[in-house]
Amino acid sequence: MNTEINEMRIIDQIRCLGIDMIDMAQSGHPGIVLGAAPIIYTLYAHHLRFDPKNPNYFNRDRFVMSAGHGSALLYATLHMAGFDISLDDLKDFRKLDSITPGHPEYGVTPGVDCTTGPLGQGIATAVGMAMAEANLRARYNTKQQVIDYYTYVLCGDGDLMEGISYEAASLAGNLKLNKLIVLYDSNNVCLDGKTSDTFTDNISMRFVAQGWNAITVEDGNNYEIISKAIETAKKSVDKPTIIEIKTTIGKYSNLEGTNKVHGSPLKKEDITNIKAKMDVRDIPFAVSQNAIEDMQALIASRCNNLNDKFMDLVSTLEPNVQEELQYFMSNNKSIDIKDLNYALPEGKKESPRDASSKVLNSIVKDSPFLFGGAADLFGANKTYIKDGGNFQSNNYLGKNIYFGVREHLMGAVLNGLALCGFRPYGSTFLSFSDYLKPAMRLTAMMNLSNVFVFTHDSIGVGEDGPTHQPIEQLLMLRSLPNLDVFRPADTNEVIGAYKAIFKKENGPSAIALARNSLPILEETNAADVEKGGYIALDTVDKPKGIVITCGEELHMVLEVAKRLKTKGVGIRVVSMPNLERFLNQDEKYKEEVLPVEIRKIVVEAASSFSWNRLVYNSKYLITLDEFGASGPSSDVYKKFGFDVDSLEEKIDNLLK
Numbered sequence: 318m319n320t321e322i323n324e325m326r327i328i329d330q331i332r333c334l335g336i337d338m339i340d341m342a343q344s345g346h347p348g349i350v351l352g353a354a355p356i357i358y359t360l361y362a363h364h365l366r367f368d369p370k371n372p373n374y375f376n377r378d379r380f381v382m383s384a385g386h387g388s389a390l391l392y393a394t395l396h397m398a399g400f401d402i403s404l405d406d407l408k409d410f411r412k413l414d415s416i417t418p419g420h421p422e423y424g425v426t427p428g429v430d431c432t433t434g435p436l437g438q439g440i441a442t443a444v445g446m447a448m449a450e451a452n453l454r455a456r457y458n459t460k461q462q463v464i465d466y467y468t469y470v471l472c473g474d475g476d477l478m479e480g481i482s483y484e485a486a487s488l489a490g491n492l493k494l495n496k497l498i499v500l501y502d503s504n505n506v507c508l509d510g511k512t513s514d515t516f517t518d519n520i521s522m523r524f525v526a527q528g529w530n531a532i533t534v535e536d537g538n539n540y541e542i543i544s545k546a547i548e549t550a551k552k553s554v555d556k557p558t559i560i561e562i563k564t565t566i567g568k569y570s571n572l573e574g575t576n577k578v579h580g581s582p583l584k585k586e587d588i589t590n591i592k593a594k595m596d597v598r599d600i601p602f603a604v605s606q607n608a609i610e611d612m613q614a615l616i617a618s619r620c621n622n623l624n625d626k627f628m629d630l631v632s633t634l635e636p637n638v639q640e641e642l643q644y645f646m647s648n649n650k651s652i653d654i655k656d657l658n659y660a661l662p663e664g665k666k667e668s669p670r671d672a673s674s675k676v677l678n679s680i681v682k683d684s685p686f687l688f689g690g691a692a693d694l695f696g697a698n699k700t701y702i703k704d705g706g707n708f709q710s711n712n713y714l715g716k717n718i719y720f721g722v723r724e725h726l727m728g729a730v731l732n733g734l735a736l737c738g739f740r741p742y743g744s745t746f747l748s749f750s751d752y753l754k755p756a757m758r759l760t761a762m763m764n765l766s767n768v769f770v771f772t773h774d775s776i777g778v779g780e781d782g783p784t785h786q787p788i789e790q791l792l793m794l795r796s797l798p799n800l801d802v803f804r805p806a807d808t809n810e811v812i813g814a815y816k817a818i819f820k821k822e823n824g825p826s827a828i829a830l831a832r833n834s835l836p837i838l839e840e841t842n843a844a845d846v847e848k849g850g851y852i853a854l855d856t857v858d859k860p861k862g863i864v865i866t867c868g869e870e871l872h873m874v875l876e877v878a879k880r881l882k883t884k885g886v887g888i889r890v891v892s893m894p895n896l897e898r899f900l901n902q903d904e905k906y907k908e909e910v911l912p913v914e915i916r917k918i919v920v921e922a923a924s925s926f927s928w929n930r931l932v933y934n935s936k937y938l939i940t941l942d943e944f945g946a947s948g949p950s951s952d953v954y955k956k957f958g959f960d961v962d963s964l965e966e967k968i969d970n971l972l973k
Contacts (some may be wrong), residue, residue: 383439445733490528728756
């Protein structure tokens with residue numbers, strides 16, 4: 318340590334900036350600011366490799382503030398470290414449209430590597446970041462060290478109470494992600510009181526049992542001991558490390574050590590007393606220029622011109638490697654899959670999940686950017702890449718990630734991979750998409766290019782029963798802002814959906830695929846899928862009605878249309894694999910497909926609430942707002958009125 322620099326003064330300056338921000342906003346969490354400042358200071362001043370002038374420098378160490386309520390602590394540290402965050406920005410903490418929002422947001426604040434807030438998501442996302450580094454290191458460090466970064470996490474008791482943290486620690490230990498280091502702010506207090514009321518785990522033993530190193534720092538106010546612990550963690554060659562750092566929540570406050578200091582602004586007299594104890598001027602946002610210069614000098618001695626050095630190194634690499642790294646570093650994540658190697662099956666019948674498997678196998682194996690897996694459902698989801706290898710501790714180049722039965726974690730890991738430049742995908746049953754929802758919500762907020770592959774998309778699952786038959790899940794996915802949701806009807810539409818997904822420069826997508834073998838229809842068109850909806854079957858004369866449908870129901874509705882035609886009832890059938898995309902088309906196209914004056918009926922064996930923007934009278938919604946049943950697929954469809962005979966009767970009656 319540099320004895321000429323008063324490092325405790327810098328730490329106290331961070332503390333004071335943090336509580337001033339919270340005081341001005343009259344909102345925030347002062348407890349973690351006062352208790353954990355030595356942790357985050359030590360990391361930034363002595364270990365984290367980054368470039369404050371180039372916050373997105375690709376080979377930087379990643380830092381995830383999993384305890385996202387500590388945002389004031391993070392912003393104050395970033396300001397002191399030299400990021401483009403001014404004192405005025407700190408004064409705007411939690412104000413509308415500021416770059417210092419209530420919880421850290423990726424893409425809003427310079428130096429924030431991940432959107433956090435829901436506890437546990439940060440530590441799980443960090444596992445994905447560490448997996449990305451392991452893959453990139455194995456790919457590009459064959460001749461010289463190109464990629465080499467650590468992933469650090471600051472978490473609290475709440476993060477470790479959430480079940481996703483168990484999933485995260487289990488997979489990280491199994492994969493031996495030695496460049497993942499978790500700093501645990503252990504203060505024995507949670508929002509409702511003492512952790513002894515709810516959380517008495519032996520954290521060290523828990524993590525050791527999951528394949529981690531565990532280090533304990535008893536004095537969380539001693540930056541030198543914290544620094545030595547981090548240094549030890551960095552030397553690990555085969556295990557991730559958790560460092561439990563014993564701190565006092567709200568240190569120096571009249572409320573220190575209690576839950577009352579967790580999430581409410583401090584009283585003015587308490588702030589005055591805190592600053593007196595730390596010998597800091599009692600003036601809001603008063604900053605010692607010497608403290609800023611000292612902290613930035615410590616950082617510069619380790620991190621000077623890192624981005625320039627990295628880019629110079631990249632310029633010496635083979636052209637194809639340079640091109641690949643530029644993709645990882647860019648915001649454009651589009652992939653052209655026009656040269657798809659696809660063999661149509663004999664008999665013109667195929668399960669959409671099998672079609673999806675062919676598409677993924679055609680494009681993933683040879684792409685360094687595509688990378689994914691399944692939540693213990695490779696066989697059912699058909700997402701295994703043949704000859705792609707398995708991502709394991711002895712093969713970080715493997716294309717297939719065995720997430721295990723860990724859907725919660727899978728969603729967060731995909732976020733971590735995407736934040737490091739990949740176009741990742743993960744798969745499970747559609748009914749289990751609920752388990753991914755918290756991570757998917759953050760995916761959509763960060764506009765990451767994840768692909769969520771969901772199979773077993775309807776009551777057609779049959780014998781597995783209502784627990785495995787999705788009803789409301791499509792509505793959930795469609796209601797999630799910024800998520801592109803496809804439900805293709807056959808192989809043609811599966812191909813069209815994937816082409817539309819990978820054509821996008823950025824943003825997340827979900828594809829819901831039937832398990833059952835379905836006819837490959839002459840009426841479907843891969844090229845039209847990107848429009849969201851199109852006319853699959855039309856009449857010569859003006860149709861008596863329009864039936865809108867998607868997925869497995871399309872082939873049945875087409876059969877109904879052919880039957881009704883023999884009765885002299887002509888209907889137009891519109892395939893709607895992506896409702897939101899269709900609604901975003903121009904008015905002329907929407908009117909061509911769905912003329913206002915023609916009666917419309919929707920058929921989908923799922924929640925009615927998806928379709929209220931197209932059909933306003935509920936009697937024209939042939940949908941399902943109750944749970945399914947266990948039995949053969951054909952029997953289940955018949956029970957709920959989605960077999961061809963029942964649909965013919967319902968549609969005919971509605972058009973009379």
